[in-house]
Amino acid sequence: MYSEKVMDHFTNPRNVGVMDDADGIGEEGNPVCGDAMKIFIKVKDDVITDIKFQTFGCASAIAVSSMVTEVAKGMTIDEAMKVTKQSLADALDGLPPQKMHCSNLGADALHKAIKDYRNKQGK
Numbered sequence: 001m002y003s004e005k006v007m008d009h010f011t012n013p014r015n016v017g018v019m020d021d022a023d024g025i026g027e028e029g030n031p032v033c034g035d036a037m038k039i040f041i042k043v044k045d046d047v048i049t050d051i052k053f054q055t056f057g058c059a060s061a062i063a064v065s066s067m068v069t070e071v072a073k074g075m076t077i078d079e080a081m082k083v084t085k086q087s088l089a090d091a092l093d094g095l096p097p098q099k100m101h102c103s104n105l106g107a108d109a110l111h112k113a114i115k116d117y118r119n120k121q122g123k
Helices: 004-011 059-072 085-091 097-121
Strands: 024-030 035-044 047-056
Touching: 004 059, 024 097, 035 059, 035 097, 047 059, 059 085, 059 097, 085 097
Parallel strands: none
Antiparallel strands: 024 035, 035 047
16 A cells, blocks of 8 residues: 555654754644644755654655655755645655645645745745
């Protein structure tokens, strides 16, 4: 049902934690399934230099959270705004159809963190 990459990111999630001095924070949740995700980003010269997450949810939600941090770290904020639910699912070698909504959470939380950063910068 789950790819090897999904299981790896679920059992060994990367970049878990809180960032007290985050430049941007994005929160996203799905009340239907109960998943909740929070993404913290640190930005220098418009590049995401550090990223962390906290997620309460299923294996797919945790794997997507971990993968979005791996994908976005080192990207410019403009590049990171182009991360999609499909690109995250593809990076995990696919998600079961009934779990694709989890990849929406990752992309949406990342985009909200970037929007929060831009608002704080007056952009």
